[in-house]
Amino acid sequence: MSASYVALSGGVGGAKLALGLCDVLDDPARLTIVANTGDDFEHLGLKVCPDLDTLTYTLAGLANPETGWGRAGESGAFMEALGALGGETWFFLGDKDLAIHVERTRRLRAGESLSAVTAALCARLGIQAHIVPMSDDPVPTVVETPEGPLAFQHYFVRERCRPKALGFRHEGADKARASSAFLDALATPDLGAVIICPSNPYISIDPILAVPGVRAALTACEAPVIAVSPIIGGQAVKGPTAKMMAERGIAPSAAAIAEHYDGLIDGLVLDEADSHGHDDDRAHGRSRLSPVPCSRLPRESA
Amino acid sequence: MSASYVALSGGVGGAKLALGLCDVLDDPARLTIVANTGDDFEHLGLKVCPDLDTLTYTLAGLANPETGWGRAGESGAFMEALGALGGETWFFLGDKDLAIHVERTRRLRAGESLSAVTAALCARLGIQAHIVPMSDDPVPTVVETPEGPLAFQHYFVRERCRPKALGFRHEGADKARASSAFLDALATPDLGAVIICPSNPYISIDPILAVPGVRAALTACEAPVIAVSPIIGGQAVKGPTAKMMAERGIAPSAAAIAEHYDGLIDGLVLDEADSHGHDDDRAHGRSRLSPVPCSRLPRESA
Numbered sequence: 001m002s003a004s005y006v007a008l009s010g011g012v013g014g015a016k017l018a019l020g021l022c023d024v025l026d027d028p029a030r031l032t033i034v035a036n037t038g039d040d041f042e043h044l045g046l047k048v049c050p051d052l053d054t055l056t057y058t059l060a061g062l063a064n065p066e067t068g069w070g071r072a073g074e075s076g077a078f079m080e081a082l083g084a085l086g087g088e089t090w091f092f093l094g095d096k097d098l099a100i101h102v103e104r105t106r107r108l109r110a111g112e113s114l115s116a117v118t119a120a121l122c123a124r125l126g127i128q129a130h131i132v133p134m135s136d137d138p139v140p141t142v143v144e145t146p147e148g149p150l151a152f153q154h155y156f157v158r159e160r161c162r163p164k165a166l167g168f169r170h171e172g173a174d175k176a177r178a179s180s181a182f183l184d185a186l187a188t189p190d191l192g193a194v195i196i197c198p199s200n201p202y203i204s205i206d207p208i209l210a211v212p213g214v215r216a217a218l219t220a221c222e223a224p225v226i227a228v229s230p231i232i233g234g235q236a237v238k239g240p241t242a243k244m245m246a247e248r249g250i251a252p253s254a255a256a257i258a259e260h261y262d263g264l265i266d267g268l269v270l271d272e273a274d275s276h277g278h279d280d281d282r283a284h285g286r287s288r289l290s291p292v293p294c295s296r297l298p299r300e301s302a
Numbered sequence: 303m304s305a306s307y308v309a310l311s312g313g314v315g316g317a318k319l320a321l322g323l324c325d326v327l328d329d330p331a332r333l334t335i336v337a338n339t340g341d342d343f344e345h346l347g348l349k350v351c352p353d354l355d356t357l358t359y360t361l362a363g364l365a366n367p368e369t370g371w372g373r374a375g376e377s378g379a380f381m382e383a384l385g386a387l388g389g390e391t392w393f394f395l396g397d398k399d400l401a402i403h404v405e406r407t408r409r410l411r412a413g414e415s416l417s418a419v420t421a422a423l424c425a426r427l428g429i430q431a432h433i434v435p436m437s438d439d440p441v442p443t444v445v446e447t448p449e450g451p452l453a454f455q456h457y458f459v460r461e462r463c464r465p466k467a468l469g470f471r472h473e474g475a476d477k478a479r480a481s482s483a484f485l486d487a488l489a490t491p492d493l494g495a496v497i498i499c500p501s502n503p504y505i506s507i508d509p510i511l512a513v514p515g516v517r518a519a520l521t522a523c524e525a526p527v528i529a530v531s532p533i534i535g536g537q538a539v540k541g542p543t544a545k546m547m548a549e550r551g552i553a554p555s556a557a558a559i560a561e562h563y564d565g566l567i568d569g570l571v572l573d574e575a576d577s578h579g580h581d582d583d584r585a586h587g588r589s590r591l592s593p594v595p596c597s598r599l600p601r602e603s604a
Binding site (some may be wrong): 082 | 373377383384389411422476
């Protein structure tokens with residue numbers, strides 16, 4: 001019997017590693033990918049879950065390879081018509097993409113949980129791995145800026161991350177419950193590892209960690225918790241991670257990522273470019289930081 | 303000061319006459335077109351108002367000239383993606399068309415009335431005539447069939463009018479109020495005429511007449527009420543009017559249309575093919591049926 005794995009994911013980087021994990025696992029059904037839902041919002045009356053969708057499209061082979069988000073071969077007839085009617089067009093919803101928002105919203109209004117809707121849609125698209133929301137309860141990320149608090153997508157998409165991010169709030173986190181599929185996956189006796197994807201730590205992973213019980217469950221699980229650095233050579237591969245670190249007075253580096261996850265992770269996978277100076281056995285609480293070559297990522301034998 | 307006009311409309315035939323009325327009026331803003339909303343339904347979580355939309359697209363020059371409904375140059379990427387997700391695809395919503403349903407639904411949920419949303423969308427599209435719903439309250443048409451009652455669009459689109467229509471119920475009509483724009487237009491002192499468009503009398507016009515106060519207001523208004531026959535030479539120009547008449551044991555004819563509106567109309571506009579035998583001054587209650595040549599349709603002088 002092969003081991004099972006849990007990955008925590010948000011954004012395009014998270015989805016790309018999740019796809020890689022599916023590729024290296026003999027049985028992708030042994031992988032549970034927990035999606036950040038802090039980005040979720042209601043837009044045009046539709047429930048939009050960007051990180052769930054990016055994972056879904058990526059694992060279903062439907063993702064736009066240029067952007068990493070959205071769907072390949074997408075069209076914008078809806079958006080153009082909406083603009084002509086005076087509707088809001090700052091958040092692009094492609095014609096194909098719209099289907100998942102409409103169908104999800106319909107099913108949620110009919111009383112299904114976000115977990116159940118996600119599982120059903122993924123099954124329809126032939127995805128073998130389990131994509132699960134961190135919680136069925138809304139935990140919207142709010143960005144504190146010098147101009148006041150901004151709803152996440154207003155900061156991220158409408159303002160293109162222009163305002164300085166002073167901090168992030170995870171609204172409703174205190175009352176939220178982790179999804180049962182998430183907690184069950186962490187409690188599986190044959191858990192081989194928990195992988196923290198190379199996602200933005202502040203806006204993709206911290207929302208997951210903010211859900212009550214998640215940190216405790218990660219600390220309690222015997223399997224190693226391994227993060228993959230989103231910073232390579234002082235740069236984020238994609239997105240505003242480096243900008244956000246700089247705004248907090250933190251020099252963007254793999255070491256700073258390790259510091260961020262201090263007490264939570266057993267290892268950090270980083271690029272060879274970042275490996276110098278990190279083999280000095282510094283201990284950070286529970287963490288003993290060790291550059292883990294990619295060949296040591298969990299790989300199953302048949 | 304030119305006279306004002308009110309047209310009662312449903313379906314493609316109604317929208318086409320409404321467009322013609324706009325063309326012959328010097329000031330289309332003097333025309334109020336009252337749309338049947340008995341066809342309206344909630345589908346995929348969206349409020350869909352087919353007759354309002356057909357009028358809107360027709361008067362905005364956006365309608366599909368082949369079908370009469372929907373938009374020209376429409377695409378189906380959303381629908382195809384929805385089908386792949388297991389969603390309902392029996393009611394086609396084109397990518398462009400979707401914009402009006404999404405925007406309307408959002409605004410209705412935000413508390414705007416259907417009248418207000420319709421007026422705003424029509425203004426955005428540069429429509430000068432006033433398209434108004436018969437009521438801001440839902441009055442869904444239910445079709446009684448040998449297989450039991452069917453929601454209107456289930457009968458009309460999903461079942462393609464296959465079941466025999468035993469009768470039609472206008473649910474909620476007893477509690478509905480006619481829209482104020484409708485009542486105001488009928489009460490305008492300079493009202494020149496009320497035109498009943500060549501729409502299906504059972505499923506387009508009767509729902510409007512079922513709204514409390516409408517029949518009384520039509521009977522009370524001094525302006526002539528003139529219907530345009532949807533039946534020409536025993537055939538409906540479009541749609542199931544003739545089939546429905548036959549199912550009720552009524553031979554489809556312009557005379558039968560006049561009979562249907564007996565007591566309500568002052569004149570019937572019919573095709574020359576149907577004019578023989580109707581110039582015998584038969585009186586039907588209030589109605590004195592007179593074939594009115596098209597040249598006698600209200601036409602304004604500048």
